[in-house]
Amino acid sequence: MKKIIIGLITFGALTFNLQAYDQSERIQDMQTMEASMAQIQKGILYNNKKMVLQGVANLKQASSKVEIAPKTDMDYSTNFAKNQASNIRKFADRVKENIKAGHKHGAAMNYTKVLDQCISCHNKIRKWN
Template identity: 30%
Template sequence: MKKVILGVLVLGSLAYGAQYTKADRIKDMRTMAAAMNTIESGFFYNNYETVAAGVTTLSETIENVKPPIEEETEKNPMARYMNGKIKMTNKIVKKINQKSLTILQRFKSGDSAQAVQAYTKILGQCMKCHREIRRW
């Protein structure tokens, strides 16, 4: 019986420790900002490898970003529907990943103007999240 209780406590503490915290979000936001700067530097220096490195970092980091824990644990289905943060976050992640691939494809083919346009659309998605979810 003691082993069962101990096992439940260990599993509970592991599950609790795996939550996406505010500190994790800040770290991910800083990583994404650095990735966007890397992409921009690649544009300025016309360097595909730099752009690809930034896109890779951005795509990997954006997958970590999750809705706020209070939205995920909301019990009232109407409140979850009205807030829509989970659905909105998932859409933003999907659009950023699509535009990231567009940047790589367009820049590699020599169409830097379209690559920069896709970069601008990613910035728009970032600002949409900051306005709607973070209330900037």
Template identity: 30%
Template sequence: MKLWSVVAILLVCSMLYGEQSKDVQKEELKKAMQSFASALELIQHGILYNKPWEMRKGAQLLDRSSKDFVERHGDALVYHMPDDPKFARSYAKYTALRIRDNIDKLSSSLGGPKDYSNTAAYYTHILNECVGCHQKIRQW
């Protein structure tokens, strides 16, 4: 009788821990997304108000936030697409690669003359990748 009680308690505790870790993962994913939004906001503000230092700061923040994104948040992404978790990870991974490529292009475009049309185009590509991922993974 005591053995079954201990097993039941351990089972309940492990289930509660699993739910808690899901919540922690979702919260960390939310913080990462907020960091992306802040970076994109800095880039956009820099483009609109001719402030290359803000664009650089936003690109650096976006670069830091996007490094190893899928490795850090892949489990939380799966919760949005439980029917096909392999696709969710794969799609997010390739989206992150395309975003990082556009971050590099955006950063290099800031070193040239003050023609921000390329910078704005790379910003738009990054934003489109974000929206595309949300459409696929979160099924907007």
């Protein structure tokens, strides 16, 4: 019986480790978000609605996967990062709505708000000065 329990605990621990969001995945998602932002900006500048919409879709997908593990019990960075990611998706939706309506200035304004969320998160999480 003990062997079965130990085996299940070991299997569970290994499965958890395999599914954990690691630094390489975070880096990949950040690079995807950066490329998506560039795609959105280029789409706005070239008046290419399809490019903007694809960039928004990629940005929303990548931002929904980002996770930050707390370093201590008092570490608020996890909640802060989740809130920033939520705001990124909210403003990305507004970019999409504006570009579909033909309001390029509104799309550009919300693009800037997305960028502000990125910079704010990097200031807090990565300790930028």
